[in-house]
Amino acid sequence: MLPLDPAAPTPLTEQIVQGLIAKIERGILAENARLPSVRGLARTLAVSPFTVAEAYNRLVAAGWIHAERARGYFVSARHAAGARAPARAPVDDAWLLSRVYEDQALDLPAGSGWLPPDWLFEDGVRSALRQLAKAPGEQLTRYGHPQGLPELRQQLQWRLALRGIEAPAEQIVLTHGASQGLDLAIRLLVKPGHTVLVDAPGYSTLLAALQSHGALIRGVPRTANGPDIAALAELASRHRPVAFFTNSALHNPTGTSTTAQTAHQILKLAERHDFHVVEDDPFADLLASPSPTLASLDGLDRVIYLGSFSKTLSPALRLGYLAASPALSARATQLRMAAGLTGSEILDACVLAMLSDGHHRAHLERLRERLSEAQQRVGKRLGELGWSLFHQPGGGLFLWAEAPAGLDPAKLTRTAAAAGIALAPGRFYLPDGEDSRHFRFNVAWSDNSRLYGWLAAQQAA
Known part of the structure; x- marks a missing residue:
C-alpha cells in the first residue's frame, strides 16, 4: 500500500511515482514483479485511473518499469533493487544532440533545426x-x-x-x-x-x-x-x-x-x-x-x-x-x-x-527565396566535395547528404564540435539509432565557406 496525502503540496501522481521507486529500490518490488493494473491501483488508492496512468507513464519513461502488451506493467531488471542504469541509447542520443546544439561554443550550427536570427521576423x-x-x-x-x-x-x-x-x-x-x-x-x-x-x-x-x-x-x-x-x-x-x-x-x-x-x-x-x-x-x-x-x-x-x-x-x-x-x-x-x-x-x-501585420507576407516571400538560393549553393558545394545528396529540394531548411567513403561519421561529428561546428549525424534520425553515413545540413547555416574549408581539410587528412 502506498501512503498518499491529498493535502500535501506534492501532486498525487508524483507521490505514487516516488512511492513505487522507493519500493523498487528497497527490493520490496523485485525484478520482473508485476504491478497492479491501472484501474486496480486506482481503486486501492482511491484516486482516478488517469492519475495512476500518468504515474506509470513517468516510470516507464524513466526506465523503472516497462509495459508488455496485453499483460501489464513490470519492474525493469536494470532498476531492480537499486540498480541505476542509464536510459536506452536512442533517447540518450536525442538528448546528446540537443545538448550539442545548446553549447554556445558551437558557433556554426550547420546541422541545427532553426534559422539564423536575421532570417526571422x-x-x-x-x-x-x-x-x-x-x-x-x-x-x-x-x-x-x-x-x-x-x-x-x-x-x-x-x-x-x-x-x-x-x-x-x-x-x-x-x-x-x-x-x-x-x-x-x-x-x-x-x-x-x-x-x-x-x-x-x-x-x-x-x-x-x-x-x-x-x-x-x-x-x-x-x-x-x-x-x-x-x-x-x-x-x-x-x-x-x-x-x-x-x-x-x-x-x-x-x-x-x-x-x-x-x-x-x-x-x-x-x-x-x-x-x-x-x-x-x-x-x-x-x-x-x-x-x-x-x-x-x-x-x-x-x-x-x-x-x-x-x-x-x-x-x-x-x-x-x-x-x-x-x-x-x-x-x-x-x-x-x-x-x-x-x-x-x-x-x-x-x-x-x-x-x-502587412509585412508578414513579404517576410515569407523573402524567406522562401533565400532558402531556395541557399539550397542550390549548399547542394553544389557538398557535391564538389564528393557528398551524395539524397534529394535536392526546391526550398526548406534541410539537405540529407551521405559522406564520402573514408570518413567516419562519429569521428567527424566529434572533430567538428572541437572546431566549433555542430553537425547532425544520421543515426540521430533513425528509430533504432543504427549507423548511418548521412548527415542533415541546415542550408541557412551551412551556406558558409568556413564549413567547406573544414570539410575539405578532413577529407584530405
Whole structure:
C-alpha cells in the first residue's frame, strides 16, 4: 500500500511515482514483479485511473518499469533493487544532440533545426510587442482560453482553408510549439506497448518522445516522393500499428515532400488497417506553392494535423497548433489543461498581431527565396566535395547528404564540435539509432565557406 496525502503540496501522481521507486529500490518490488493494473491501483488508492496512468507513464519513461502488451506493467531488471542504469541509447542520443546544439561554443550550427536570427521576423516581433504593451490590463493578466485565443484560432481556420483543410476554430487547439502538439497526439493515440510507425529517417525529438512513452517504434523508409508505400503496407499488415507519424512537406531531415499520389495511398492503408495518421507540418509556410496535405484529403477524420510558427516567425514564441476531429480536439484540450491549465494569451495575441501585420507576407516571400538560393549553393558545394545528396529540394531548411567513403561519421561529428561546428549525424534520425553515413545540413547555416574549408581539410587528412 502506498501512503498518499491529498493535502500535501506534492501532486498525487508524483507521490505514487516516488512511492513505487522507493519500493523498487528497497527490493520490496523485485525484478520482473508485476504491478497492479491501472484501474486496480486506482481503486486501492482511491484516486482516478488517469492519475495512476500518468504515474506509470513517468516510470516507464524513466526506465523503472516497462509495459508488455496485453499483460501489464513490470519492474525493469536494470532498476531492480537499486540498480541505476542509464536510459536506452536512442533517447540518450536525442538528448546528446540537443545538448550539442545548446553549447554556445558551437558557433556554426550547420546541422541545427532553426534559422539564423536575421532570417526571422524580428521586426514583426517587436511591432507585436509594442501593440501588446498598449492592450487593456485584463488581457495581460488573465488566464487564456483552454484551447487558445479564439481570434487566433479563427485566423488559423482561414489560413488552413487556403490549404484545403476544413478545420473549424473549435477543432483547433493551440500548443506550446509543435513539440507539445506531438506530445498531445502521442497521449491521444498511443499507450505503452502500442506499435507506431514513423518516417525513417525522421524527427529525432519525436523518436525520443515515443520511446519515453513506451511505444514500439517501426520505421518506414523515406523516398523522394514521401514514405515508401510498399514498406508502409507491409509494416501495417504485420504490426497492426495504432498510428503513423509523418512529416509531409519539406521533411525533416531529408527535405522531401509527400506527393498527392503517395498521400492517397497512405490514407487508403490507414483505413484498411485502422490506424490514425499524425501529419506534422511545421514547414508548410516555407513552400513556394501549397501542396496537397493528408489533412485536406482526409477531412480530419483519421488525420491529426500539427503546425508551428517557430520556423518562420521566432522559436522564442513557442506556439503551434493541433487540428483534429471534434472528439480528439476536445480530448486534446482536456490533456492540455491537465498538463498546464491554459496557454499564454500574451503569446497568442503576439502571434495574431504578427500574422495580421502587412509585412508578414513579404517576410515569407523573402524567406522562401533565400532558402531556395541557399539550397542550390549548399547542394553544389557538398557535391564538389564528393557528398551524395539524397534529394535536392526546391526550398526548406534541410539537405540529407551521405559522406564520402573514408570518413567516419562519429569521428567527424566529434572533430567538428572541437572546431566549433555542430553537425547532425544520421543515426540521430533513425528509430533504432543504427549507423548511418548521412548527415542533415541546415542550408541557412551551412551556406558558409568556413564549413567547406573544414570539410575539405578532413577529407584530405
